Amino acid sequence: PKHCSLLPKYQALVEEGYNVLAYDMRNHGFSAPSQNGGYNPNFFEYKDVLGSLEYVRKRFPTMEIHLHSMCLGGNSTLVAMRRQPKAFQGIKSMILLQPISGDALVRKISDGFWFGKAGYDAFEKHYREIWGYRIQDSSPIADAVHIKIPTLVAQVRKDKFTYAEEDVQAIYDAIPVAEKKLHWIEGTTERFKGYCYFSDHPQPMLDWYNKYATV
Known part of the structure; x- marks a missing residue:
């Protein structure tokens, strides 16, 4: 779309009685650059998630926390859950909005240019040469098994940038908690x-956040 504003949903949360901490991850928006502009949630961005939790808990130790994790932020949150599960103890619920596997994204791009597996392999080769990273470093399907809190997953079903139905369904299926829901847009x-x-x-x-809020 020509314009996409996140402010109305934050306003809705505030009017419902929630406090909102929203931030840009490194290399995005108003946050500082890092790693020469490269990103890899398996090594870097998950630390931003942990830092935000520490920030809130130090300043508002009695406040309940719910998560609203989008795209790369969602991937990074799942990595943080794997690496430091204790940091997520006591968190009430999460909305995981459009997480995306590196594999599904690169396959879709490669197929869109009619490159197929050759394009996928070329991307992997240059990704390693330039950054030292791997496509599989962003694998929310593998990390979803570390989710221990009620989770709503939301995704555009026919997302033209990825194989969403296959990928996000697999992420959802890997979540081990009973209190989960998949919302197709x-x-x-x-x-x-x-x-x-x-x-x-x-x-x-x-409705999702209120369901798991204490008051």
């Missing part, structure tokens, strides 16, 4: 419509 192929979905339709978001 219909009627669009635009990934960014998913990021703004709860700005336009805040009630499912509010």
Whole structure:
């Protein structure tokens, strides 16, 4: 879309009685650059998630915490859950909005250019040469098994940037908790419509958080 604002969903949360801490991860928005502009949630961005939790807990030790983790932020949150599970003890719930596997993303891009496996292999080769990273370093399917809190997963079903139905379904299936829900966003192929979905339709978001809030 030409314009996508996250502010309406934050406003909806505040009006419902929640406090919101929103931040840009490294190399994004107003946050500082890092790793020469490269990103890899398996090594770097998960630390931003842990830092945000520490920030809130030090300043508001009695406040309940719910998570709203989007895309790379979602991937990074799952890595943090794997690496430091104790940091997530006591967190009430999470909305995981459009997590994405590196494998599904690169396959979709390669197939879109009619490169197929040759394109995939070329990406992996240059990704390693330039950054020293691997496609599989971003693997939320593997990390989802470390989720221990109630989780709502939301995703544009026909997302043209990835194989969403295959990938996000596998992420959801890997979540081991009973209190989970998968919400497919219909009627669009635009990934960014998913990021703004709860700005336009805040009630499912509010219902999920309210369900697990103490008061």
